Amino acid sequence: MCGITGYIGFRDAYPIIINGLRRLEYRGYDSAGIVLYNEGKLNLVKTKGKVSDLESKVANSIETGGTLGMGHTRWATHGIPNDINSHPHVSQSGNIVMVHNGIIENYDTLKKELVNRGYTFQSDTDTEVLVNLIEEVQKQNDVKLGKAVQIALNEVVGAYAIAVFDQRKPDEIVVARLGSPLAIGIGKDQLEYFVASDASPFIEYTKDAIYLEDEEMAVIRLGRKVKIRKIKDDSLVDANVHELKLNLEQIEKGGYEHFMLKEIYQQPSAITDTYRGRLLREEAIIKMAGVEDNMKRFLNADRIIIVACGTSWHAGLVAEYIFEDLARIPVEVEYASEFRYRNPIITEKDVVIAISQSGETADTLAAIKLAKSKGAFVFGICNVVGSSIARETHAGAYTHAGPEIGVASTKAFTTQITLLTLIALRLARAKGTISSSDFRQHMLELEMIPKKVEQALKSDEHIQKVAAVFKGATNFLYLGRGYNFPVALEGALKLKEISYIHAEGYPAAEMKHGPIALIDENMPIVVIATNKGHYDKVVSNIQEIKSRKGKIIAIVTEGDETVKDIADYAIEIPETEESLTPLLTTIPLQLLSYHIAVMRGCNVDQPRNLAKAVTVE
Numbered sequence: 001m002c003g004i005t006g007y008i009g010f011r012d013a014y015p016i017i018i019n020g021l022r023r024l025e026y027r028g029y030d031s032a033g034i035v036l037y038n039e040g041k042l043n044l045v046k047t048k049g050k051v052s053d054l055e056s057k058v059a060n061s062i063e064t065g066g067t068l069g070m071g072h073t074r075w076a077t078h079g080i081p082n083d084i085n086s087h088p089h090v091s092q093s094g095n096i097v098m099v100h101n102g103i104i105e106n107y108d109t110l111k112k113e114l115v116n117r118g119y120t121f122q123s124d125t126d127t128e129v130l131v132n133l134i135e136e137v138q139k140q141n142d143v144k145l146g147k148a149v150q151i152a153l154n155e156v157v158g159a160y161a162i163a164v165f166d167q168r169k170p171d172e173i174v175v176a177r178l179g180s181p182l183a184i185g186i187g188k189d190q191l192e193y194f195v196a197s198d199a200s201p202f203i204e205y206t207k208d209a210i211y212l213e214d215e216e217m218a219v220i221r222l223g224r225k226v227k228i229r230k231i232k233d234d235s236l237v238d239a240n241v242h243e244l245k246l247n248l249e250q251i252e253k254g255g256y257e258h259f260m261l262k263e264i265y266q267q268p269s270a271i272t273d274t275y276r277g278r279l280l281r282e283e284a285i286i287k288m289a290g291v292e293d294n295m296k297r298f299l300n301a302d303r304i305i306i307v308a309c310g311t312s313w314h315a316g317l318v319a320e321y322i323f324e325d326l327a328r329i330p331v332e333v334e335y336a337s338e339f340r341y342r343n344p345i346i347t348e349k350d351v352v353i354a355i356s357q358s359g360e361t362a363d364t365l366a367a368i369k370l371a372k373s374k375g376a377f378v379f380g381i382c383n384v385v386g387s388s389i390a391r392e393t394h395a396g397a398y399t400h401a402g403p404e405i406g407v408a409s410t411k412a413f414t415t416q417i418t419l420l421t422l423i424a425l426r427l428a429r430a431k432g433t434i435s436s437s438d439f440r441q442h443m444l445e446l447e448m449i450p451k452k453v454e455q456a457l458k459s460d461e462h463i464q465k466v467a468a469v470f471k472g473a474t475n476f477l478y479l480g481r482g483y484n485f486p487v488a489l490e491g492a493l494k495l496k497e498i499s500y501i502h503a504e505g506y507p508a509a510e511m512k513h514g515p516i517a518l519i520d521e522n523m524p525i526v527v528i529a530t531n532k533g534h535y536d537k538v539v540s541n542i543q544e545i546k547s548r549k550g551k552i553i554a555i556v557t558e559g560d561e562t563v564k565d566i567a568d569y570a571i572e573i574p575e576t577e578e579s580l581t582p583l584l585t586t587i588p589l590q591l592l593s594y595h596i597a598v599m600r601g602c603n604v605d606q607p608r609n610l611a612k613a614v615t616v617e
């Protein structure tokens, strides 16, 4: 969703901010803006469209000097994407300027009060309401900017990350957070500071960063240490300075045409990083501190409830099969957005596993808070270190997939499944629901998955050819059974989100209960037909499609001649344990979506209307 970046110090702010905005593009946005303070003047440019549009507009309209400034990428919530609704927003006096992520829910009431006090508004945004509220508070109370921000935020209902400065006091930026992430980069000797939604805009300048927690704020002043305060009661909190592990290479495309392709190809190493140090095959041990320390909670659980959204929810569905199959623990998988609003029955004997790549998804976060309030033990599976979900859960484990920048999740999915498999195996061993030889066999197979993913990636050229045949299709069906039913859902999601082709995933046997009516010679159907599980049943389903002239793209185990003979196109994956097949079957589906989207001229890394981290509900 929206991205914030800001700079105060001794360097030219413009290149830092514009580069920062480029790095935040992956979050998803529809407009962008920048403000620079230079010699007593604010230079502000905003535009609908991309950061490149902003750059062109800046080049034609303002001086780019100044060592203080802020930038923003906006994902519209209140008001359509246009130049006026873009951020930054300036208060009525023209002095206070602000960028904001999130939603001010009571903005309408606040706006009416401000209108009664003589304020007029240019935009339809809640942000313009907040910046004017800060101005009004300052006027009424004759306080400094930091205090005015604090008082105003105590009147606000909603979620936010904000950065604000006053052009009459250009040596400070005030920042605050509730529900949306905000990082502060600390320059050497406090001679410069950076502000951003994540650390990517400033990693070449500093490795020291403070991540604000919810309900915290800070006045960042040059030459002074940052003090963090609670917004509610002004109490001081310890500022934890983190050493950033991120490096530039990780957030660049590294020779690939798109981040998505880079991330698809990174899966062998990402999966290895997920199990490294956890899967100790020679000792026949799987260990993860978060699980070991809470083993009793897991073993005494009546059931596991998995909450997540989108692709992470699909990983949760795969986990349902794995946990029930291997560890014999009942599992329910819930959309976080539904779970949080349906008064679910949760007890202290439930273990809730929250899965999230970004660790910032608003609905998942809310589901976690609900589960905690009912006494459940909540375990988080996140990729982004230090994210809100990682902090909000009782315990957890990171996937260690490295930054995922393409909006379409790829390596996040396979690393989540890897981690969930490790947990299921560990619990199965502890419960005695898996024999020692099966346990060893699974470990061995899991360890071989990266090599097999590499092998699956070798079908890329063949998949490109298949993509070329079907790039003009208007609909797709994806079918799978058992462990590969969630993969069918994931394959369909991947295709729709980046190529804008309508696609649906179905359990193969459900086809006869409705979707079969859609099948004719124009309908491509991707069928996952590995030689494990319900192979014969899936072969029958393929025959049924064939008799209705559907075009079959089959994902098959290498060496399978039966399905190859029937299918129009077959893509091979190496053989593995049934429970691990999703880690391989998903690879050709990712590549197929990717190539179709590229061939259709779509913006693969930043599909329309989508955001990488959905921080509003």
Ligand code: M6R
Pocket: 309, 310, 311, 312, 313, 355, 356, 357, 358, 359, 360, 361, 364, 407, 408, 409, 410, 493, 494, 497, 612, 613, 614
């Ligand atoms: O960061 P999260 O894993 O919590 O995100 C959840 C979904 O928004 C995400 O998986 C989304 O569905 C992906 N764009 C799909 O590729």
